[in-house]
Amino acid sequence: MYTPAHFNESDLAVLHGLIKAHPLGAWVTHADGGLLVNHIPFLIDESRGEFGTLTGHVARPNPAWKQFSRTIPSVVIFQGAESYISPSWYQSKRETGKAVPTWNYAVVHAHGIPAVFDDRDRLLAHVTALTNTHEASLEAPWKVSDAPAEFVDALLKGIVGIELPIASLAGKWKVNQNRTAADRRAVVEALQEKGDDASRAMARLIGESLRSD
Numbered sequence: 001m002y003t004p005a006h007f008n009e010s011d012l013a014v015l016h017g018l019i020k021a022h023p024l025g026a027w028v029t030h031a032d033g034g035l036l037v038n039h040i041p042f043l044i045d046e047s048r049g050e051f052g053t054l055t056g057h058v059a060r061p062n063p064a065w066k067q068f069s070r071t072i073p074s075v076v077i078f079q080g081a082e083s084y085i086s087p088s089w090y091q092s093k094r095e096t097g098k099a100v101p102t103w104n105y106a107v108v109h110a111h112g113i114p115a116v117f118d119d120r121d122r123l124l125a126h127v128t129a130l131t132n133t134h135e136a137s138l139e140a141p142w143k144v145s146d147a148p149a150e151f152v153d154a155l156l157k158g159i160v161g162i163e164l165p166i167a168s169l170a171g172k173w174k175v176n177q178n179r180t181a182a183d184r185r186a187v188v189e190a191l192q193e194k195g196d197d198a199s200r201a202m203a204r205l206i207g208e209s210l211r212s213d
Contacts, residue, residue, distance in 0.1 A: 007173060009172065009173040016046055018107075023042050023044075023078070024040070026039055026077040028074060029072075029114070031067035038062065049166060053163060053166060057123070069113075072113075078107065092182070104205075106174070107172050108170070111167050113164075113167070114164040118161060124156060175206045187206055
């Protein structure tokens with residue numbers, strides 16, 4: 001990933017935070033002479049390995065678990081906040097006219113060689129942890145144990161676990177760090193005025209970059 005120094009994010013807590021907030025990863029791997037892409041919700045275990053370990057699962061009929069490269073690292077891409085940025089928002093545009101559109105975004109790329117697991121107890125622990133994580137904020141959280149045991153067992157036979165120990169982790173926070181503080185404040189105001197969730201999320205990231213300068 002092309003990452004100019006001013007867009008680089010290397011704080012492990014920040015990178016893990018994006019993965020937790022946006023857990024649907026695009027898993028890209030070499031397979032049969034080409035690239036194979038699957039979109040999978042992942043959990044990250046920060047305690048395992050220097051950069052953490054990802055776990056997910058695919059349906060057993062999905063050929064990915066048989067075809068992925070065991071020698072060439074995969075990459076899992078996690079997409080955070082993103083937004084179009086109009087040059088008309090910049091204060092400097094009104095002063096000099098020297099501005100063009102851009103797209104702001106925050107992404108994390110996790111690289112590593114995956115492995116497969118399909119023993120029942122480990123799969124049950126995985127789907128239980130995945131469920132509990134995403135049900136936690138609901139008023140009446142659903143639990144795996146709410147379903148009949150024989151039904152759960154049948155479904156577990158239909159999936160295969162994927163584990164990816166992260167060998168390297170790269171983050172890119174493209175949030176107007178190459179613009180002046182005045183331009184960034186103007187972009188924050190414009191995004192807040194738009195008012196949609198994506199715009200507010202990007203406004204928060206730009207605001208954080210301003211506070212860290």
